[in-house]
Amino acid sequence: MTPPRSAKPAQPDQTAPETGPDRPGQPTGRPRTAGARPMRADARRNYERLLAAAATVLEEQGTEASLEEIARRAGVGIGTLYRHFPTRAALLEAVLQDSMATLEGRARDLTASADPTAGLLAWLRDLAAYATRFRGLASAVMVNLVDEHTDFESCAGMLTAAGTLLRQAQLAGGVRPDVSVPDAVTLVNALVWALEQGNGDEEQFERLFDVVARGLRP
Template identity: 50%
Template sequence: MTSDRPMRADARRNYERLLAAAAEVFAKEGTNAALDDVARYAGIGNATLYRHFPTRQDLVEALLTDRYDDLRATAERLLADRDPRAALITWLRSFITHMTTYRGLAASVMTVLRDPETELSASCKGMQAAAATLLAHAQESAVIRPDLTVDELLRLTNGVAIAAEGNPDETARLLRLLTEGLYHGCDSA
């Protein structure tokens, strides 16, 4: 919910309770969980939920904006790492963790991101720009292949997250296979 007016204290508390409940319910049941369950888990009526979040996309957007901002900040912090390849892989692990927090997240996010006017879209663009800088740093250090774009990297990493959702061992293996293919000097397909 975005507004030029600050929220009353009780409205702010309800908003925060709804976000916390959505995080819990979506983690257990996926992003397609019933919104009634979110309201019930928060101990708040449906009308209050829909006053704050008129659509599922509004709720997903509010829940994920901070996460994209955190990914952006993580990428910016990792730029100082002495090993640009390790820094990039650390960030990719963070990205996968984000993408696998809630079942069905990728599809929900794609729906929201189609509207470039959303707060989530702006937050995602900031995260992508920071990831591009981190990737460029690794490429300039000649440890990551120079022909890789940030869009390709994010799509590949998102594919790993979707393919191995719910299986940490498989996620680790697929990420390792992916990152081994990113080494500078490996044969291009």
């Protein structure tokens, strides 16, 4: 699905993004700076246009997409893009934040599974699907999920929920006790990256995911 884009350019803004809880249907990824002022209406329009344009361009070109092209399609200058998103990673996090929130909710839901090991494997499949949203996502962004110095603050809740799910699977005897969430995420990330490089198909993914699943078991 292609996000909507406005055809009318907005004027560049000078204000900081607003803070506060995300609202359904609204772009996410706002910097979490204490005391940041709410955005003006024109700044909010620029922000929303940038996220919509970024989602479209990333779908087309992958994570190395031109930031200048994203700004152009949003109808703003490159300076406006950098005022909202000072780094490429910040822009990617903003675009992907809803997906990470969905993965967090999915992990929490799966903690109620009668079979926690099956629940963990289901979540790892969801993670793999997430990693294929844009070409290059596995190598350019997924590493942030296991980096303690990551700029991806929004992944913290997701990893915490996944950790609870993993511990349940370990207590049930379905997963090796020495496996950590970063271990599991890295395995899935590596699998997605390898298939992306070799243009692997769904059959190959299923075969290799089974190898990963077997490796997680005691």
